[in-house]
Amino acid sequence: MKTEGTTGRVLRLLAMLQQRPSWTATELAAELDVTDRCVRRDVERLRTLGYPVRASAGVGGGYHLGAGTRLPPLLLDDDEATATAVSLRLAAGSAITGAGEAALRALTKLDQVLPPRLRAEVSALQQATETLVGVTADVDADVMVTLARACHDSVRVRFDYATHAGTEQQRTVEPVRMVTTGQRWYLMAFDLDREDWRTFRLDRMRAVEATTWRFRARAHPDPAGYVQDAITTAPYRHHARVRLHAPAEDVRRRVPPQVGRVEDERDGWCVLTAGGDDLDWLAMHIAALGHETEILDPPELRTAAAELANRLTRMAT
Structure with a gap:
């Protein structure tokens, strides 16, 4: 025996x-x-x-x-662990609501217990895999795992960041949460050099490194709302707010979260907030939604809407 x-x-x-x-x-x-x-x-x-x-x-x-009331730990052999990790890496970029975040959490847990030889196999398989999806910004899964751990453990992160202007800067931040729009991933963090909250696109990050320096969590804005404001209005010259006579869910199906924020209002109305560098462009796209509209801000958008109406009238006659 x-x-x-x-x-x-x-x-x-x-x-x-x-x-x-x-x-x-x-x-x-x-x-x-x-x-x-x-x-x-x-x-x-x-x-x-x-x-x-x-x-x-x-x-x-x-x-x-049998099927239990809670999920116990799983025992995976090498092939099963590798297949699971690769599948989770692919799912982490999914545009399905909630799937990307859940896959990332599971991948973070699995990555912590994978032996180095299996982690290398997973990385090789990931690099040899292509996925036919819509227009998305590719993000290294290792970057996502590193940031997920740093958010969970409250440790500072250093990375090189390519700005919109094309320059590269080294940043040191206190990460709070990652947010996805379905096409891009963003990190909301407190930028220590600028002493303010900032939003960073994960596909523009390089040499991401979690330090051993822990931080105490600060009071912070709602991550999803902050990121949405940062990408829909902050980068633009004009910030438009309009009331639309339509259910908010109907408008959200037409306006992606990276384009505008839609808030519920009473009596079948909702409020759309969006940004743009050209008021004529804003007026045209808001009119294309096809709903009864009341312009709240800015007043100049009313002038742009009137000029658009005149041009359309001349076209029609």
């Missing part, structure tokens, strides 16, 4: 239960080279750890893993 340690034997038992729908106690005892009584004790150990090991009596009965 083998002198294998209890922990190793229990892990082997778990792996066997995951491989087949059902095992008899005799079969498990033979595979593990232990007694039936030892198998029963190890099954109880798994149940204590949260694994829903079910037992059925009679002919054809035995032990099997």
